[in-house]
Amino acid sequence: xxKVCGVTRAEDAELAVEVGASYVGMIIxxxxxRLIPPERARDVASVLPGHVKAVGVVDARKELDLERILNxxxxxxxxxxxxxxxxxxxxxxxxxxxISVAVAPLEAGAFKYSGAEYVLWDKKDWESKFLFWGIRxxxxxxxxxxxxENVKEIISAFKPDLIDxxxxxxxxxxxxxxxxxxxxxxxxxxxx
Numbered sequence: 101x102x103k104v105c106g107v108t109r110a111e112d113a114e115l116a117v118e119v120g121a122s123y124v125g126m127i128i129x130x131x132x133x134r135l136i137p138p139e140r141a142r143d144v145a146s147v148l149p150g151h152v153k154a155v156g157v158v159d160a161r162k163e164l165d166l167e168r169i170l171n172x173x174x175x176x177x178x179x180x181x182x183x184x185x186x187x188x189x190x191x192x193x194x195x196x197x198x199i200s201v202a203v204a205p206l207e208a209g210a211f212k213y214s215g216a217e218y219v220l221w222d223k224k225d226w227e228s229k230f231l232f233w234g235i236r237x238x239x240x241x242x243x244x245x246x247x248x249e250n251v252k253e254i255i256s257a258f259k260p261d262l263i264d265x266x267x268x269x270x271x272x273x274x275x276x277x278x279x280x281x282x283x284x285x286x287x288x289x290x291x292x
Contacts, residue, residue, distance in 0.1 A: 101123070101262045101263070102262070102285055102288050103121060103124070103243075104119075104121045104124055104125065104266075104276065104281060105125030105243070105264055105265065106266035106267065106270070106273070107124050107125060107126050107134075107274075108144070108275070109274070110143055110146075112144075113144045113147050113148060115276060115281055117148060119281055120285055122262075123152065123153050123176070123262075124144070124148055124152060124153070124154055125155040125156075125157055126141045126144055126145070126157065126172070127157045128156040128158060128172045128174065129156070129158040129159060129165050129168050130159040130180050131159065132157075133273035134266070136274075138172040139171070141172035141174065142173035145174060153175050153217075154172075154173060154175055154176070155175075155176040155177070156172045156174035156176070156177050156178070157177075157178045157204075158177055158178070158179060159181060160179035160183065160186035160187075160206075161186075161206075164190060164193055169199065170197065174199065176200050176201070176202050176217050177194055177199055177201055178201075178203070178204060178220065179201060179202070179203050179204065180204045181204070181205075182213075183205070184213075187201060187203050191215065200216075202216055202217035202218045202219070202220065203216050203218075203220065204219075204221075204222065205221070213238070214238075217239070218239035218241050218262055219238065219239070219241070220240075220241040220242070220243050220262070221240065221242055222244040239261045240260055240262070241260050241261060241263065242254055242264065243263075245267060245268050246263060246269075246284070247268035248268075248269070248280050248287065250268075251284050251287045263284070263288055265281070265284050269281045
């Protein structure tokens with residue numbers, strides 16, 4: 101599976117759909133040069149067909165802004181810098197709205213994120229295969245400076261369920277390079 105994250109424009113969301121992405125991520129409440137307001141996130145999410153999920157990335161170190169999330173048109177909230185406590189709180193808060201919760205944990209640990217849409221591990225945690233496989237559950241993904249040049253090696257080494265690309269497939273922050281996105285999708289094995 102593929103997630104194209106840091107999307108700021110509808111045309112990049114359409115590109116993600118074209119190459120077979122399962123998720124399109126938008127930074128809706130976290131420090132990033134790709135941060136977009138809820139209205140723009142809703143516009144991006146509106147071009148996605150039902151089988152592609154709109155993900156809103158938020159900073160789990162602070163209180164969730166429910167109004168921002170609900171106005172963004174997302175069906176999944178990814179807690180960046182997640183802790184077990186922030187995951188439990190988010191599931192309790194968002195469950196009634198039909199929004200699932202994914203996590204990008206602050207650090208690896210024994211906590212099981214049972215019921216998470218997916219668990220996304222950053223490149224800095226790639227150092228130990230044992231660590232990755234020891235905590236793997238449900239859909240497990242890899243993120244962090246993934247490019248067309250290194251994605252094959254990452255897939256071979258870790259066999260993740262999900263590859264998350266953002267800056268490694270951009271022309272500039274928030275603007276995707278169609279050729280790079282297509283090359284990653286091809287390596288992931290998606291039909292183009």
